Amino acid sequence: MFKTSNFSIINQCYLIYKNNIGILVDPSWDYNLIDTFLIENEIALKGVLLTHSHDDHTNLANEFAEKKSVPVFMAAEEIEFSGFKCQNLQSITSLNEIQILDFNITPILTPGHTPGSICYLIENNIFSGDTIFIEGVGVCSTKGGDVDKMWESVQNLKNILPENTFFYPGHSFGELPGKNLVFLLKNNIYFQIKDKAHFVSFRMRKNQPNLFNFK
Template sequence: MKVEVFRVSNDVMKNQCYLIHHQGSGILIDPAWDYELIDGYLSEHKIVLKGVMLTHSHKDHVNLAGKFTREYGVPVYMSAVEVERYDFSCLNLVQLAHLSKVVVGDFEIIALLTPGHSAGSMCYLVNGHCFTGDTIFIEGVGSCSETDVDDLYDSVQYVKKQLSKNTLIWPGHSFGMAPGMEMGYLLDNNLYFQLDERDLFRNFRLRKNRPDPLVFY
């Protein structure tokens, strides 16, 4: 399995969306902003798109989901919690529960419900790779409200227990480090993975003197 990283942006947000592919079939994860770039790669490399996985419903992660499903007729996957909470709609939408296993093309995908950044955020585990959206970054964790910080804490603790140290982490944004680092690196270097006590995690995540709110650490 290969992972292609597309670094895309609008005037404000800079995102990483992903294409995983194997033997000519592929899946997009959180496609946004630059349809021509992503579609051109599919065409150039003769990759048949089999589906679109969405980690959550924020615009910078779903911006092109509708266009790709209209053009290619493929299913779009999102957590049922996210769909219901934010009234998300999309052609060919398939709703997933926690620990759902779906086969899309050549890939078996395990969906992990990881709320906090949004109510129904999901991480997708595929062949030793985990696509974390805005739940977990290499450098930190996603933004959250005061009412959601406990959910984010629980999600980080859950991921710590579920993923092996050699699982590769592919987040929706980067703030200096390249995506695709091993989970072991995060355990050693991401401060949020070292804050085992709920109150310490909560207080640090909600601290008032953190950097620009678009820098999530």
């Protein structure tokens, strides 16, 4: 994991690698930091996975695509919604597996933060962007946000993922990434709410100290 920042925005960018082959998730802000790690560890980059189109998750995608000649993957729904463009961009659809050498990647469409937000399941690890944080769920009040869809996305992940699935979100707000579904079911309030109307009203409540104070 790389922690990169731009003023007050702190991102978690992930490099998944084995046998000197790597894939980046949501590379942002610090190309030299990430590229130096790739070079020093002799890791050949073979792809970039984007969870959604917001700049803090995509702003290095084109640079890596150009300099490393690798494909960049984004949900078809997100490309249509945002108009996002970069070199070597490939649209993907939910549950249609991506094969990159030894990596089997299952994209799972999880709208709510944006219409085409998507999570990537690799073995028992899920890279959840701004859909699911360890502490809560993503903002649903910005352009393209839909709290009803967020409810559906949370329920879908709860239903289809094994309990030993480990979550790696795009940001942290107190908890380290890498907690499993069991932890979220016990500690993430949005995974505990069983009524849709309660979920919607709670996420969109007006008295939040800030949008990332999840309780």
